Amino acid sequence: MPIDTKRVDHVSMAVWKIDDALPFFRDVFGWKEAGRFSSDDAGFSGVVLDVPGPDGERQMQWEILEPLGENSFIAKFLRERGPGLHHVTLEVADADRAAGGLRAHGVEPFGGPRVSYDWKEMFVHPKSSGGVLFQLYEQLEEPTAGEAAGEH
Numbered sequence: 001m002p003i004d005t006k007r008v009d010h011v012s013m014a015v016w017k018i019d020d021a022l023p024f025f026r027d028v029f030g031w032k033e034a035g036r037f038s039s040d041d042a043g044f045s046g047v048v049l050d051v052p053g054p055d056g057e058r059q060m061q062w063e064i065l066e067p068l069g070e071n072s073f074i075a076k077f078l079r080e081r082g083p084g085l086h087h088v089t090l091e092v093a094d095a096d097r098a099a100g101g102l103r104a105h106g107v108e109p110f111g112g113p114r115v116s117y118d119w120k121e122m123f124v125h126p127k128s129s130g131g132v133l134f135q136l137y138e139q140l141e142e143p144t145a146g147e148a149a150g151e152h
Contacts (some may be wrong), residue, residue: 043072
């Protein structure tokens, strides 16, 4: 039984400097910046770009990540692999059911399913998928009490 994926939410790439990579996506593809974010705890910052569909409405997003410091997992990724595709994020209807579906196919999800603010997420290791890191998430109705208070 396949996993019930709802849509591709975003594709993420890793670069050394966001502002060096951004002009390509903005100027060549015309993608618009939707927002920036930073996680000092995790050691990275990012920018999200809206990728329009045929009707001009956002069909998905493209995310560009850069490391904050040499010890960031993004810096490690860049040293080992260089700039490029980091992960693909898929929305699923039910994260627990998706985890069970992965296990039924001999794939052990890592990093979850765990609640992170207003979604439940897990990952599929590139060794299991043929080389791509997948993030699967279920959108939750409300953030958990601790997460809503900013406890990540």
